[in-house]
Amino acid sequence: MSKLLEMFQQDFMQNxxxxxxxxxxxxxxxxxFIVLRRxxxxxxxxxxxxxxxxxxxxxxxxxxxxxxxxxxxxxxxxFALALTLGATVLLAVQHRERRVPRETVIGVAxxxxxxxxxxVVAASGHLQAEVLNLLFGxxxxxxxxxxxxxxxxxxxxxxxxxxFHKEFLFTSFDxxxxxxxxxxxxxxxxxLFLTIGVTIALAIRAAGALVVFNFLVLPAATALMIxxxxxxxxxxxxxxxxxxxxxxxxxxxxxDWPSGATIVAVNAVWLVVASVARRxxx
Amino acid sequence: xxxxxxxVRLFRALHDALQNTMGMAxxxxxxxxxxxxxxxxxxxxxxxAVQEGEFFxxxxxxxxxxxxxxxxxxxxMAPLAGRVHVSQTAEVHFGYVPQRGFLDEIFPLTxxxxxxxxxxxxxxxxxxxxxxxxEQAEKCLAQVGIGALATQRFRNLSGxxxxxxxxxxxxxxxxxxxxxxxxxxxxxxxxxxxxxxLIEDLRERSGVSVIYVxxxxxxxxxxxxxxxxxxxxxxxxxxxxxxxxxxVLREVYGVDAKVEQLDGKRVIIA
Numbered sequence: 284m285s286k287l288l289e290m291f292q293q294d295f296m297q298n299x300x301x302x303x304x305x306x307x308x309x310x311x312x313x314x315x316f317i318v319l320r321r322x323x324x325x326x327x328x329x330x331x332x333x334x335x336x337x338x339x340x341x342x343x344x345x346x347x348x349x350x351x352x353x354x355x356x357x358x359x360x361x362f363a364l365a366l367t368l369g370a371t372v373l374l375a376v377q378h379r380e381r382r383v384p385r386e387t388v389i390g391v392a393x394x395x396x397x398x399x400x401x402x403v404v405a406a407s408g409h410l411q412a413e414v415l416n417l418l419f420g421x422x423x424x425x426x427x428x429x430x431x432x433x434x435x436x437x438x439x440x441x442x443x444x445x446x447f448h449k450e451f452l453f454t455s456f457d458x459x460x461x462x463x464x465x466x467x468x469x470x471x472x473x474x475l476f477l478t479i480g481v482t483i484a485l486a487i488r489a490a491g492a493l494v495v496f497n498f499l500v501l502p503a504a505t506a507l508m509i510x511x512x513x514x515x516x517x518x519x520x521x522x523x524x525x526x527x528x529x530x531x532x533x534x535x536x537x538x539d540w541p542s543g544a545t546i547v548a549v550n551a552v553w554l555v556v557a558s559v560a561r562r563x564x565x
Numbered sequence: 566x567x568x569x570x571x572x573v574r575l576f577r578a579l580h581d582a583l584q585n586t587m588g589m590a591x592x593x594x595x596x597x598x599x600x601x602x603x604x605x606x607x608x609x610x611x612x613x614a615v616q617e618g619e620f621f622x623x624x625x626x627x628x629x630x631x632x633x634x635x636x637x638x639x640x641x642m643a644p645l646a647g648r649v650h651v652s653q654t655a656e657v658h659f660g661y662v663p664q665r666g667f668l669d670e671i672f673p674l675t676x677x678x679x680x681x682x683x684x685x686x687x688x689x690x691x692x693x694x695x696x697x698x699x700e701q702a703e704k705c706l707a708q709v710g711i712g713a714l715a716t717q718r719f720r721n722l723s724g725x726x727x728x729x730x731x732x733x734x735x736x737x738x739x740x741x742x743x744x745x746x747x748x749x750x751x752x753x754x755x756x757x758x759x760x761x762x763l764i765e766d767l768r769e770r771s772g773v774s775v776i777y778v779x780x781x782x783x784x785x786x787x788x789x790x791x792x793x794x795x796x797x798x799x800x801x802x803x804x805x806x807x808x809x810x811x812x813v814l815r816e817v818y819g820v821d822a823k824v825e826q827l828d829g830k831r832v833i834i835a
Contacts, residue, residue, distance in 0.1 A: 319672055449685050449693060456672050457682070463639040463661040464686030464738055513673050 290536045295423075302425035303494075303528040303546070305433040306486045309440055310498030311506075311524025313479050315517050318503040320455050325374050325476070326483065326499040328389045330492045331396035332370040333484040336363030338403035363484045370396075371480030375473050422490045422532065422542050429489050436485050440478045451475045452513075494543045498524050501550035508557040523553050590617045591652060592742055592774055593638055598647035600633050606645065607633045613793065613802045615742070620768060620775045622785035622805075625795030631778045634795070635661075635746055638776065660740025660773070662731045664747045670720035676730045677702050677715040683737030698737075705733040709763060725756040732763065742774045743767070749784065761788055782809075786824075786831040794818075809833060 290296045317326050340359035347355045374389055425433075444451065450471040453461045458468040486495045502524040503516070510516030531546030538545075591614040598611040607630040615621045615638075625631045636642040637649055639659055660683070680702040681694045688694065694702075706712045709729040714722065719730060728748050735743055743764065749757040765788065768775055779785060785792060785805075792808045794801045794817045801808060801817050809831055814822040822835040 319669070321669070321671070446691055449682075449688070450690075453682050453685050456674070456679075457663065457668055459636065459639070459641050459667070460661045460663055460682070460734075461685070462641045463659045463744070464683065466686050507671070507673065510673060512675065513678065516673055 286537050287533060290533065296532075296536070298425050298427050298430050299422050299542075300529060300532055302430045302433050302489055303422045303532060304525050305430065305437050306422075306490045306495065307498050307502075307524035307528035308521050309433075309437045309482055310486060310495055311502035311520040312444070312517060313440070313482055314499040314501075314503035314524075315506065315520050316451065316455060316475060317479065317499055318507060323500050324386065324389045324393065326479065327496055328374060328393040328396065329367055329370060329480055329483045330487055330496050331393050331400065333363045333367045333487045334492055335396040335400040335403070336366035336484070337488070338400045339366070342403045342406060360485065360488055363488065364481065367480045367484035368477060371476045372473055375476035376469065422494060422546070425489050432485070433489055436482060440482055443474070443478055447471065447474065491543055494546055497547040497550055498528075501547070501554055502527070505550070505554045505557045508554075508561045523550070527553060591615070591650075592617055593652070594650040595637075596648045596650060598637065598644045598649060600630065600637050600642070601645050608795070608800065609798070611647070611800065615774060615776055617741075618768075618772055618774055619791060620777065620789045622789030622792045623776065623778045623795065624780065624782050624785060624792060625778075626780050629780075629795040629797070631780075631795060632664075632746060635744060635776070635778060639744065658738055658740050658742070660732075660735025660738045660743045662728070662735050662743065662745040662748055664750060665724060665727050665731070666750070668719075672719070674719050675716050676706065676711065676719055676722065676726075676733075679719055679730055680706055680715075680733045680737050683734040686738065701737055702733070705736040706730070708736060708767075709733045724752050725759060728752075728760055729763070732767075736767070736771075740773055742776060744776045744778075746778045747780070748777070749779070749781075757784065764788075782833050786833055805831075 291300075314326075317323055337359040340357065340362035343362075344355050344357065370392055374385070374392060450461075450466060451474075453466055454468040454471045455475070458472070461468045461471075483495060483499070486498075490498075502520040505523055506516045506518075506520035510519050527546055527549040531549040532542055534540065534549065535542040535545035594614040595611045599606055599609045600611070601607040611634075623631055623634060633642070637644055639661055640649075640651070677699075681698060683705075684694055684698045684701065688698070703712065703715060706715050706729075709732050711726055711729045711733070714726060714730075719727060722730065732743070732745075732748075745764070748764075749760050752760070761784070764775055764777070767773060777785060777789065782794075786809060789805055791802065791804050794808060794813075796817050799817055801813060803813075807813070809824045811821070811823060814820070814824075814833070814835075818835075820835050822833055825832050825834060
């Protein structure tokens with residue numbers, strides 16, 4: 284108990300808790316759309332593309348440093364964001380006439396982006412530790428500025444979804460009827476995936492690919508098992524995401540376990556409990 | 566090229582004459598339309614119109630291009646060539662009723678929530694369904710005979726009940742044209758009859774036009790006014806009594822089929 288109190292009193296842990304909770308809330312909300320649309324692999328592929336963007340920014344820095352013979356540094360977020368948004372537009376659009384199914388395109392993006400990220404890290408030599416930290420993330424490195432940035436991201440995505448919830452829902456559930464009734468399904472589909480892409484790109488920088496992907500899938504999957512209505516699914520998913528963020532960080536702090544893996548483990552426990560509860564109680 | 570232009574001119578002249586004599590307006594007109602995906606042509610050189618208040622049946626096997634044709638009518642896909650003209654004067658609202666199997670039942674939506682989607686298009690951006698829309702949804706659910714199921718989850722409903730939910734959604738959209746894609750697929754005879762009766766009833770009471778797609782010819786033999794037969798790229802359109810004849814069916818399907826009358830109803834025996 285005293286260790287728990289000690290955790291809350293430390294400034295950096297307050298940032299970690301707040302930042303992870305924001306990432307959990309926003310990803311758990313968007314995750315409902317991802318799971319309902321059976322687009323879980325899109326989330327994974329975008330996470331890989333974002334990681335590749337981060338790695339690419341470092342290798343470009345390294346090349347420029349060698350070229351100009353002086354230290355050059357620019358933030359990796361614009362690279363990650365640009366690549367993720369480009370990939371989002373490519374992956375979000377479903378063409379019936381495509382020769383290669385969308386699932387295959389997503390799989391290719393996942394593999395290629397992941398492999399390129401590793402190759403770029405290997406090529407960057409002395410920067411490996413820093414790049415690996417960015418790629419695989421560590422919630423313990425979230426700063427006060429990072430928390431503010433994540434809160435702004437959550438607010439922006441929240442406003443877009445509050446305004447256009449019915450468009451996102453209709454085009455996710457029945458795009459052909461949506462078009463027949465004058466709703467621009469392709470446009471709203473891209474907007475929805477752009478909000479997911481931006482969130483993934485920026486959240487990975489703060490929490491790492493594993494934790495972000497976990498928040499995109501596990502809370503929503505758990506909520507769908509026990510939620511009786513769509514609204515309940517959204518609410519339960521957010522609550523489970525935030526609760527597992529707090530519980531995971533607290534357990535990892537007390538037991539001295541890796542924070543990201545502990546958060547995923549806590550989410551997995553919720554999932555098992557929900558599946559048992561659904562079978563025996565609901 | 567000249568022959569095509571001449572065919573279109575003739576088609577227009579025939580329809581103008583029909584409209585003048587019957588007082589019916591074209592809601593949707595296909596002018597020399599070719600449909601397909603990239604270089605893969607599914608249906609070529611279509612010239613026909615669907616008129617106000619009529620029951621227009623489209624019959625074809627799986628893969629014959631029925632759904633492609635519907636997607637073009639609804640504006641979901643653009644034709645490779647030609648023009649799909651939707652009447653501007655009549656302000657056509659389509660009420661699309663997709664195949665139940667196309668909808669993913671993983672969505673935890675109630676019957677009412679799905680019916681409310683019918684008004685999303687006309688609500689415009691920012692606005693959410695209000696009391697008026699909720700009342701309208703309840704009314705439409707009652708109109709199709711499932712008023713008591715408004716709060717039931719869509720996935721827990723029977724095939725026939727799901728179909729009624731989708732029809733209610735089309736009604737909420739204030740549809741002038743009900744476009745139904747295989748609405749009785751997977752249903753037993755009783756279910757099929759009930760859905761057809763409901764559609765007939767809606768047509769009589771509200772005067773909606775009906776475009777009904779199926780792969781079963783007998784299903785529309787007594788319900789539709791005009792039929793379009795699609796088979797391996799061949800297209801035949803005409804009034805039911807002109808289309809449902811042995812020679813036409815032989816020409817389209819290549820089999821000897823008889824059209825008999827049984828208790829005053831047409832039955833096709835092949």
